[in-house]
């Protein structure tokens with residue numbers, strides 16, 4: 001049973017390449033550094049969050065795909081893997097998950113599957129972070145039906161606004177139709193580079209925006225190649241180069257998220 005105190009947070013943005021996966025991995029690690037018990041659930045068939053914490057599901061091994069496809073055939077607890085970092089756990093993804101959308105097309109309650117299986121998690125996590133694919137697929141809907149909070153990485157680049165509009169429309173629709181409890185915890189500016197005017201401009205625009213401004217985290221995630229490097233070698237940046245900007249920014253974000261509390 002999940003205690004009420006577990007914060008279940010979807011990291012979402014319908015645009016790709018904005019830093020969703022990297023945020024899941026590194027915010028997860030930073031929360032662990034702050035003494036929290038953290039479960040990452042990788043709901044993206046690309047499985048980059050899985051790889052980012054040093055995992056790979058071999059053919060024949062179970063992944064989130066099996067839980068979604070045949071929820072009654074498996075125990076969710078059996079899918080929770082420990083990582084090499086104490087306090088950080090993972091339910092891994094696999095490319096097969098890409099087929100779930102089609103395979104479940106005629107199944108009643110298909111958007112409810114993740115929530116149902118996660119009800120049976122027996123460990124009491126402080127945070128559950130969910131990585132999502134860059135599209136409004138059945139997988140993203142499953143995540144938004146289960147989650148209580150959405151954290152939105154927003155790239156400080158042109159067109160960032162268009163993606164935010166789409167995401168907020170989606171959240172509104174989910175609120176109306178299936179999960180009235182879903183709230184946006186915050187928007188975090190990513191790929192921030194103070195030397196470029198565009199980064200500054202987008203950040204200022206977000207801050208001044210009536211809807212987005214109050215949701216904007218003070219913490220920004222700077223562009224930092226160590227982040228990309230650490231993801232490549234399958235380690236959160238905090239456990240790879242603890243002195244890097246990336247490590248510092250995600251630690252700051254974790255503290256701000258803790259202080260902010262659930263919306």
Ligand SMILES: Nc1ncnc2c1ncn2[C@@H]1O[C@H](COP(=O)(O)OP(=O)(O)O)[C@@H](O)[C@H]1O
Pocket residue numbers: 015016017018019020021022023048134190191192221222223224225226227228229231
């Ligand atoms: N702050 C950052 N600085 C440098 N590279 C980053 C940063 N955040 C993400 N990346 C890199 O950019 C790419 C896209 O990030 P990712 O988290 O995979 O985006 P998404 O999950 O939204 O598609 C990845 O190669 C990742 O390593």
Ligand SMILES: [Mg+2]
Pocket residue numbers: 020021022044048132
């Ligand atoms: Mg991703």
